[in-house]
Amino acid sequence: MGRKSPYPAEFRNDAVALYRAAGGKRTYAAVAADVGVTGETLRSWVRQADELAGRGTRGERAVESRDEELARLRAENNRLRKAEKGMGTRARDPAPGGPVFRCGDEGMTGRWDFISAHRADFGVKRLCRVLQVSRSGFCRHLTSAESRVARRRDEEELVGEIREIHASHQGTYGVRRVHAELRGFGHSVNRKRVERLMRINGIEGRHLRRRKRTTIPDRLAPPAPDLVQRDVTARQLNExxxxxxxxxxxxxxxxxxxxxxxxxxxxxxxxxxxxxxxxxxxxxxxxxxxxxxxxxxxxxxxxxxxxxxxxxxxxxxxxxxxxxxxxxxxxxxxxxxxxxxxxxxxxxxxxxxxxxxxxxxxxxxxxxxxxxxxxxxxxxxxxxxxxxxxxxxxxxxxxxxxxxx
Missing domain, CATH: 3.30.420.10 (Ribonuclease H-like superfamily/Ribonuclease H)
Known part of the structure; x- marks a missing residue:
């Protein structure tokens, strides 16, 4: 008779279900690393589960994969809807920085871009007069075009990485965790810059509404003393x-x-x-x-x-x-x-x-x-x-x- 497993049956069954849900796209070692066991241990659990269930698990796996595919498609649809190009977040207005001069584009950069895009049709002098800016300022704007293009290219690459991080964590990460992930990847980037790019591109973490109270005390049972006193810190493991x-x-x-x-x-x-x-x-x-x-x-x-x-x-x-x-x-x-x-x-x-x-x-x-x-x-x-x-x-x-x- 083999040695009894130190892991509860509930844990082993859930680990097996997690490996099966991957549909062969993840190895035993990859799933086992998330669970906290070795790949060979997980392999033996899957083998034991197959032996107990026989061949009758195929139908269950198909139902399970359909549920997961539906959840994945819903999440992807939601992500694409938020990331739709040319549309502002929620309002469905033209996006800031687009070809249409809209409310909120009154900043200097928006005005310079508008003049650059339409100067061939209306002339620089007329556009500067209408938008109440100086032609000398517009000239300075043109001379710094290369540096702006380089910065914009860098920001587009950074936004791409932010989207990958956001998607890889199921859309749950907010500014602070996305910033920490970027720093973990070796990027020297300011948190406020990450916040600005996430806000402009409609990338945000998840928030939760207040939940109901669920604790039902037993008035007759003797309570234990409060040994923590709201001190949620500990210097050692298992303290x-x-x-x-x-x-x-x-x-x-x-x-x-x-x-x-x-x-x-x-x-x-x-x-x-x-x-x-x-x-x-x-x-x-x-x-x-x-x-x-x-x-x-x-x-x-x-x-x-x-x-x-x-x-x-x-x-x-x-x-x-x-x-x-x-x-x-x-x-x-x-x-x-x-x-x-x-x-x-x-x-x-x-x-x-x-x-x-x-x-x-x-x-x-x-x-x-x-x-x-x-x-x-x-x-x-x-x-x-x-x-x-x-x-x-x-x-x-x-x-x-x-x-x-």
Whole structure:
């Protein structure tokens, strides 16, 4: 009998679904790198799943690929609509800098360009008089034409890279993360310049509306003390964890999610998804986090709200078994667990923007895909715009160097 896998069955199944969703366009190693396992491990999980399901998975894969293709086409259509040439953002007016002199083009550059485009028809003198500018100023404008052309060419190339970054992150990145990505690629570019180009070209990140309160406290259960006191910082890994529950609508039903986050480096160590909100949901997420850290988590502070799942006796027993110290915020105060609340906002903003999941399979796959992307690639503003995995690697290297010194 083989050794029991340290990864929960839920995690293995979602990893297999993520590889299958790629439709052969991504290798085992590429998908495994996002998930955080080796390529051979993922290959064995896929092989085991195929053996259990036999040949009956082909129909399911076809349905799944249709859902993904529909989502991809909708996203592409939305991106092309925003990037339509010659049209202003939302207003459908002629774009600034186009051949038509429009409201908002009264700036000097707009006037000079208009005179250059129409001087053969009306003459420079008449156009300068109508637009109330000097001919000497227009002459200076002409002498600097080459430098402007070079700058415009550079900006067009920069806009192209911004669009690629924006598209590669599913349209979720705003100015700060796009700027950090450009700097990561070696570009020495000012953030205000990136902001201006994104605004002019209608490129923007996603924003989320305020969500409803979901915590349902158990008034009879004894609460744990607040060991965090709104201090969402930690100097070491496995010093403080936090967790929470949220939900997403799937058709006419609900899918509930629980997560466990390391406050030091901000990765999602454990998560669980189910159609219920029982204590097993948060227990499964906690067990996955413990497995991700190798099982040695004694003394870790786990902070959550006073929801019934976290005050349940069975959850307290699991924490005691691992040596985890429970911590809870006050009733009705989202600021006491602000880090987890912020994480949920990011997930919903970047996976459910103006859309609704139609099937549980689609919801699980896209949420799992975003979670792995968040850990491995998504730049985090609190981590100096590094991803959680990159930050952990730097943190561990620094710790080894300090020990060696």
């Amino acid at each position: 403080k964890w936090c967790g929470d529950i949220t939900y997403v609508q799937v058709g006419g039903a609900w899918l509930y999610l629980a997560c466990v986050i390391d406050i030091c480096s901000r990765p999602v160590l454990g998560w669980s998804m189910a159609s219920h909100m029982r204590a097993e949901l948060v227990i499964d997420a906690l067990k996955m986090a413990v497995a991700a850290r190798g099982g040695n988590v004694g003394g870790v502070i786990f902070h959550a709200d006073r929801g019934a799942q976290y005050t349940a006796a069975v959850f307290a027993q699991v924490c005691d078994g691992f040596g985890i110290r429970r911590s809870m915020g006050r009733v009705g105060s989202s600021y006491d667990n602000a880090l987890a609340e912020s994480f949920w906002q990011g997930l919903k903003r970047e996976t459910m923007h103006h859309r609704l999941f139609s099937t549980m399979r689609q919801a699980r796959l896209e949420i799992f895909q975003w979670l792995t992307y968040y850990n491995a690639r998504r730049r985090h503003s609190a981590l100096n715009h590094l991803s959680p995995v990159e930050f952990e690697q730097q943190h561990l290297r620094a710790a080894k160097l300090s020990i060696a010194a």
